[in-house]
Amino acid sequence: MQDQGIPANTAETRKGRHPKSLYVLFLVEMWERFAYYLMVGILLLYLIDDKTGGKGLTEKMGADIVGSFIALVYLTPFIGGLLADRYLGYIKSIFIGGTLMALGYFGLALPGNTALYVSLCLIIVGNGFFKPNISTILGNIYNREDLKPLKDNAYNIFYMGINIGALVCNFVAAYLRNKYGWGYAFSAAGVGLIIGLIILASSLKNVREGEIKKEKRPEDMPIGKIFGYVFLPAIIAAVIGWIVPTMLFGTTIMGSKSNDAFIFACLPIIAFYVSLYIGAKGQDKKGIGSLLFIFAISIIFWTIYNQNSTGLTLWAQKHTDRTVSPAGEKIAGSLGFMQTVSDSPRLVNKVDQYFVDIKDNAAIAGPAGNGNVKLVDGNIVDKNTRVVQVMGPDPYFNNVPKSEWPEKGNEKLANTELFQSINPLFIIILTPLLVLLFSFLRNRNKEPSTAAKFGMALFISGLSALVMVFAIMSVNSVYLEKTSPYWLWGTYFVFTISELLLSPIGLSLVSKLAPARLTALLMGGWFLSTSIGGKIAGVMTSFWDDFTDKKVFFLILVISAFIGGILIFSRLKSLNTIVKDKTGSA
Template identity: 30%
Template sequence: MHKTHLDTSFIGHPKPLFSLASTELWERFSFYGIRSLLVLFMIATINDGGLELDRQSASAIVGIFAGTLYLATLPGGYLADNWLGQKNATLIGALLIALGHLSIALSVFSPFMFFLGLIFIVLGTGLFKTCSSVMVGLLYKQKDERKDSGFTIFYMGINIGAFIAPLICGLVAKEYGWHLGLGIGGIGMLISLMIFYFKTIPDFKEFEEKIGIDSTWAKPTQSKKHIAIYTFIALGLLSVFVLLCGIGIIQLSAVSISKNMIVIISIVALLYFGYLFFFAGLTPNERKNLIVFLILFITATFFWSAFEQQPTSFNLFAQDYTDRIIFGWEIPAAWFQSVNSLFIITIAPIMSTIWIALSKRNKEISSIAKFNLGIIFAAISFAIMMFASYFVLNNGGTQVSPWWLIVSYLFLAIGELALSPIGLSLMTSIAPKIIRGQVMGLWFISLSLGNVVAGLIGGGVEADKLESLPSLFGNAVYVLLTLAIILFLLKIPLKKMLKTNLEK
């Protein structure tokens, strides 16, 4: 196959982008299927097959699960860089996620299996998540104008999985019970594993042979001794801790864990950033890139703390305060979790086309400006939810039209498309080669922090606390708009720093 064709065979993008997007699609199906049901399952009564937890604890557990999931990307990226390589880390991660789904499906016999399954999914995603994004970045040269567009297409693949998962898993849960709804995502993970093994790996081998790319997709950047030993020791200690929790020797409070995690993750992330800045053997220009990274990291953390209200406060709002009856049939509340992804799928090609068209006319919007647009649109989304809350409050708890949620999701989707794929693209551009996986892992820590904060806040949507609804959503509006102003003031110096460092 001709070199040029390999580099443009997928709608003008490198051939492996299609198989990578397909792999990520089904992995995201598994995640979003669980994500859409978690809080609803945990607050459901025992008689209805749930865990009958209070809303604050259930929401906090959702935040802890998603937060530790992204937190695991840091050691996952480290293991990929220094031991496993991107390919092996992805394969092992996929197997662990599939095992997690099996455990959750078996949790009908014991709640302990449910929490054990969440742990397997956290460990597997920690390996899987960073590698797929890094491999997309490897397909493009440093100054390739297609890169932002490529990540947007990759992001659209993610959202196809995120769209169909709540619909299928939500319907299965409604008709056949929570455990089947939560466990069916494992099928998606097995599909993801097969696509990666039989399609993505051969595509990358062919691309490497004929085009020439960084070989770290198949082997680690550097190999360090004793990593395997330390990894198995850590897994052993984790197993003992889980066992002690399972038999009741250690008692845990989800809300307390959330509060402590916010402090601990923030401190650890800053310390790790400091370690990379001073002791990773970086050049002065690479250190400047890390400064840009830190500013975007802080901004993204606040964005995700608002955005990740979807599986908690948005989900609970859909269940309690949204009229879901159509032609006499009640729509599962989990189905609203697909709305954001539906908008991503339909809007992503449009935004990708806009970015390319502006670039060709030398009117390209900077990555920093796109990033800031994402924050502004998220603020608009929460403003809509704030007004919807006022309507509920002023009408004595009357359920509102689903259009409030749908329009809110529209603006949230535009914000996500402006910020998230651009953030991924920026990270793969500015991350120093020798610590690429670790920087990508550190980037996902912003998602970790955001999810934990979102989980801590999201349980505030309760039928007997109507008066708190407007402020719950309104506070997000004020914080996001403040961040947008700050980033706007920093836009010019950040653009200069990025341009100077990427040209050298």
């Protein structure tokens, strides 16, 4: 362990080249993100699937689970960053987190709801140890004076590695779930993560330069107090959020008990970050204050970002034309990227005294007095295995005229999750172009400041949601017609530009402005904003059917993003000054 972060390959850094450690971390993160995005890309589809071995939940329940998972998976970096800063160190934390996540991915292949929830918990905890600390190691390496000018570009390159994994994983998921089933797809995620850990273990000499020991200071709050002041109140607040709203109002505040519990639990953690600002002094106070402001605004961006796994997944599944040309079908079919959907009966929207209301046509038994009925192979049957309720067509046919249904009762379509590869594809294409553009502008002293990039990103992310408004307007009714897949290509293209301006730069900004002893902890704060945004995305999607005019759903995102951009630019001058004072450049 080196305490000054001096790279072993100083000859390379003197020439302005990136050190080997960047490419090691690039590969490790690529495989870790391959695993994560494979899993999260099919999670909602798996939960609501009632035809091919999925859980058969309603869309509302599925969106609630996915939103809660995304929220928690980005909330735990607060804990993992804290433990790494104070006790474990960054490399050890990465191995702990990676091992837990791999176990979780393999666990998702096991049958039963217990295995599902235990596995999701393992992934949530594991991500908390892994995610903030690999980013912190990269930031530590680039804190050297001769590497600081390359820091933003390093995070862009690092971010491209993330998206290579995110691009490839959806094709692997489609092939495995089509050919062998959901369990094989989830297991592939576990294999990918193990590959990443092997790469890290074999290249430790290149990354140890980022394992910088932080000096303890008298003003640092002991971890025991943090658990007493933050986590215990968070647990109590979560219990209150789960119980009290329904007791007082007869209903939940945010649509479900889990949503209320999460929002309540966040309040003590947010209060802790505010206390860091209040207790800080001088440049530390300015840096922490700027980061908290950025974190708050970033919630809007992450809400739009996480539509990828929630709202836009439903849009791709139910409202997008997924048919493929005969030539394309032959190629995609041979590669295993086409799924079969059927117009054979599926659960109809009819309810009797034994079942809960199922307005989104997904199959879930809601026993209200008859313990002899259950869900078997997608049908609700009685104790004599006689079908009590039959099934309706696949959701894809909900807005396809019956006259256009396939003659043989089945149709080959592109897998829904393949659309989630559009965003990482554009990132891989656009990242080198953006790096070259900013290098060109930087050489002429015209590069936008980091804060300006944030403001631009908010506006552009709002424009990506506006593309979906035009998609809805392109048809007479989204309930009667499919929209062109090119609208999803368009919204992902526009959003990718905003993502490249904000997401990798955000990691860089935390490493620039955070006090050295709090770097990983404030990385956790950055992921906390991602967490809240993911939860809001899940909450919005759980009300998907309540938006009879889908334009309203996306216009909420447009307006919120524009407001966030305005707020950033209203403080642009002060933000630029703080960054310059802290780092020597804006």
